[in-house]
Amino acid sequence: MKTVLLSTAYLAPVEYYMQLNNAERVIIEKTDHYVKQTYRNRCIIATTNGLQTLSIPVVKPDFHKCYTKDMRIADHGSWRHLHWNAIVSAYSSTPFFEYYTDDFRPFYEYKYKFLFDFNEQLRELICRLLDIYPDISYSSCYVINSRTGEMDLREVIHPKKESRITNFKPYYQVFESKYGFQSNLSIIDLLFNMGPETILYL
DSSP, X not given: XXXXXXXXXXXXXXXXXXXXXXXXXXXXXXXXXXXXSSTTSEEEEEETTEEEEEEOOBOOOSXXXXXXXXXXXXXXXXXXXXXXXXXXXHHTTSTTHHHHHHHHGGGGTSOOSBHHHHHHHHHHHHHHHHTOOOOEEEOSSOOSSOOTTEEEOTTTSOTTSOOSOOOOOOOOOTTHHHHOOOOSOBHHHHHHHHGGXXXXXX
């Protein structure tokens, strides 16, 4: 498969990890201008009340445009407490939540300064739990048009755009009887529900 270009993402959706698992090489963009309302600072989980978006608050930059790598996490709103409580409430009854909870909890106790660093440390943890080790590098400068042999998914994997993957196979979900199968949620939905079998799904 080609080299894949991806944006950074907070607890990215399943299709993002499909790319990480299947690409020969991955370039994660860090020199793009930060864009609001993307997976850069949000994820989508399944709860007893339906889908819920968790958004990390960021510090508004002093200037009009800010590189994603320089975007700081805001401390207001007790977001760490709220996110972790939402995750516990949504997934505590899943088969593998207790198995992984000690891996994820520290991310909601330690205060990270930069969004990019927080996202990447979470991604590294998830890749390790999945036992996948993609060949990852980071952009040194922003390139508008991808080069030959590169698949540019930086703005394609997006919460407001249709997924490129149209045939997600259903897997066990706690609230499926209530809402039906909900595809392409945050990778933690797949991980907490399927555990070690997650890699087979990807």
